[in-house]
Amino acid sequence: MTHIRVLGPGCKNCTETMRLLQEAIEELELDATIEKESDVATILKYGALSTPGVVIDEKLVHSGSVPSPEEIRSWLQPH
Numbered sequence: 139m140t141h142i143r144v145l146g147p148g149c150k151n152c153t154e155t156m157r158l159l160q161e162a163i164e165e166l167e168l169d170a171t172i173e174k175e176s177d178v179a180t181i182l183k184y185g186a187l188s189t190p191g192v193v194i195d196e197k198l199v200h201s202g203s204v205p206s207p208e209e210i211r212s213w214l215q216p217h
Contacts, residue, residue, distance in 0.1 A: 140170035140214065145181040145191030148174070151204050152190040159192070162210045170214070 142159055146152035156172060163170045175181060175193075184191060184198045191201035192213070199213050 142172045143175045143193040146189030155190040
């Protein structure tokens with residue numbers, strides 16, 4: 139199972155990132171969970187200096203903007 143965390147305070151961009159991730163998971167028929175992380179210390183632990191951030195299986199793969207659907211699919215395809 140793939141574990142995904144969206145890092146951020148819960149802003150519009152974080153919500154959109156979660157929506158796009160959920161769509162990709164459904165489209166690719168992946169066994170994955172998405173978790174929202176808003177604790178600043180935890181966000182910094184992953185090295186995300188701007189949000190939203192995306193962590194897949196404990197590795198920061200993106201931060202600072204809403205990722206495109208193509209980017210998201212490229213992160214999830216190898217899993």
